[in-house]
Amino acid sequence: MSLTRRDVEGIAHLARLQVTEQELPVYVDSLSKILSFVEQLSAADTAAVEPMAHPLEGEVQRLRPDEVAESDRHEKYQANAPQVKAALYVVPRVIE
């Protein structure tokens, strides 16, 4: 499996990651190697094998009743935000 620069630029865009000109060839090389490495999985016979859904047999994700269980702590949580105004997160203008 060999990726091109364009492939990696496309993946980086999907992942919302800026990759610099210097980083790009390094990722082209290492991502190609990783994908070649994991290609050995294709040789495994998995006909009639169910994909794993949970590491513990018979366990499923538990649901809980949709009830309010937490108090409002937005001030404490927003203390970590890069930019807040009137309890709202501030981002660059999206709609012109």
Added chain:
Amino acid sequence: MSLHTHSIAALAEGLAARRFSAVELAEHFLKRIESANPRLNAFVTITRERALADARRADEARAKGGAPRLAGVPIAHKDIFCTDGIRTSCGSRMLDNFVAPYDATVVEKLARAGTVLLGKTNMDEFAMGSSNETSYYGPVRNPWDLAKVPGGSSGGSAAAVAARLAPAATGTDTGGSIRQPAALVGISGIKPTYGRVSRYGMIAFASSLDQGGIFAASAEDCAYLLHAMAGFDPRDSTSVDSPVPDYVGELGTPVKGLRIGLVKEFFGEGLDAATAALVQASIDRYRRLGAEIVEVSCPSLPLSVPTYYVVAPAECSSNLSRFDGVRFGYRCENPKDLLDLYKRSRGEGFGAEVKRRIMTGTYVLSAGYYDAYYLKAQKVRTLIANDFRRAFAAADLLVCPTSPTPAFDLGSKVDDPITMYLNDIYTIGANLAGLPAMSIPCGFIGHLPVGLQLIGPHFGESRILSAAHAFQRETDWHRRTPAAYA
């Protein structure tokens, strides 16, 4: 004073008998940390004031009577566990400025058990690494040899316990991040069954694999801590609602009659000969203790590393999408629009290995590739889990090496991801199948320690701990400390 070589039981007993106070004990470890950390880089945050406040409270509780059994015992937390009011960085520039607004359940439970928080330990960025070299705060060094890695990703916790800077420290294990560093620094470390320990407040890497656990000098010490950490938590939807056994009380379970399985595929090519010899000697010791040794086969197990390097990156690409430069964490300077804000905040906030894994995961989940990679890997994962299930029909525990070699040189593998990933060849299987597993010291090659891995069936922690304890009653590898930190 040699308080740093005491077992957890001896510390608890000394505190209960008032031979030393929790404040004296905390001071003793804080001094050791402050003196050793410039060399080892095991801690990213030392919480001196918090430690002394916790210790004073433990002393008061001891004076009043009825204090919990770990009251006053100092510990450290891997910096992946959220600690209310204390920076929780996950080893990343992305969270360099993040002060957690709440405690992880593990942190809360260990605080309620009376432990004293010494600080937060260094780690590979977002727990992605096997050498602790991907940390934004620089590599941790191995206390046995400063030119060697301590293993990863929980390298700071492992080095801290090995240098006796803390009697115990928490860790997390997604592909071997507790067991491999425990092996490389010569201590004991257990990864419990998936769902045994709550992951609430533990920063997510790969959610179908992640599990919190503990490092300490011995299996007995681990049993005390694990008992305080484990248990059901309604705030973690993967937490399992089953009673926590008395891990300490069951340590004396004899090895006689125990069926120990040797997985044929674990003793093949790539295993260092000297490591293999030490593992073989350990198996002989178990045989002398009355265990029955049986050979088992797990034919799909050699595919565990490629399976992991599809599943873990896929899940990490999804989990780490929350770091967007908007709600918390790093934000780039002067974003020109929202897309630029996302891309540069993430591009500048994440390190090289994290970006590599996010991109690998994005690729294997993308349209047209999902079936070929992710779905295929989850099917192979079923095959691996079935192999283990068959093995546990013939054996009570599996014994094998933890890591193919002892600690390697800093910088020697960091540019070659595949070679680095192959370090986890013996540990990843347990994560893929959700099994509990532990590493204990089983000897030295030159001046470097070697680990023995014990893998159990789901919820077999007690059997693993008692088998490890039986081994440690016969050996003193777990009591050895690096000369500089004796």
